[in-house]
Amino acid sequence: MEKWLDPKTVAIWILVVLAVIAILAVSFVKLVRINFKRMVENRLKESRMKLEYQKNLLESGIVVQEQERKRIAADLHDSLIGKLTILRLKNQTEYNREQIDLLLGETIDEARRISHDLSPPMLEFIELNELLEDMITPWKKFLTIHFYTNIDTTATINQNLKIQIARITQELVTNIYKHSGASDVCIQLKTTKTNLALVVRDNGKGFDYEEAKKGIGLQNIELRMVYLRGSHKIKSSSKGSTAIITLNHLQFGNQ
Structure with a gap:
């Protein structure tokens, strides 16, 4: 074997x-x-x-x-x-x-x-682009502001959402005026049946985002974006800064 x-x-x-x-x-x-x-x-x-x-x-x-x-x-x-x-x-x-x-x-x-x-008056009757136009008008004394809109007239924006977007825009323009040394600001607002996009661009000197985001201003914007369940991105260079905000406005309902 x-x-x-x-x-x-x-x-x-x-x-x-x-x-x-x-x-x-x-x-x-x-x-x-x-x-x-x-x-x-x-x-x-x-x-x-x-x-x-x-x-x-x-x-x-x-x-x-x-x-x-x-x-x-x-x-x-x-x-x-x-x-x-x-x-x-x-x-x-x-x-x-x-x-x-x-x-x-x-x-x-x-x-x-x-x-x-x-609290802006007659908020339920004023459109978001009109609210932003009204908000940025006083700043035109200090900055050259170009405001462009692409609005879907069938979209209805929630009142609270209007306020939050206006506050964010106000914060961005205030920061530009105080810190960027910019002379020109371009604000673009676009709404569709479901989405909203806001772009704020300036020709300032730029800033260090990692350092600046420790400040109250940018934290305020971030806090509002968390509440709005949207996304935001801020890019900065020596030629200027750009803030981009996007969200789905339908999640807030119509009123």
């Missing part, structure tokens, strides 16, 4: 094969467990990072709200109340109908501006 046909030899080979299979099976199970553990750890890490990111955005939102309250309080105190005080003094000391009428007109305009900043 051949040696390899010997029952003992066959038994040994069977044991060797079984041992190899067992080792491979144990190694495979360990490998699967290691990969599964690594996957769970990565997901936990991503979850922690996401929670930390949301926490930072929430804190930024609180700071932004507080700054907005202070700005409104300053407007009321320094501008509106100041004009009313001057008006009262003039009325008590040297009554001059023309001066008082002029101060009254300025006070009414100031009250209207503050009220408009808080």
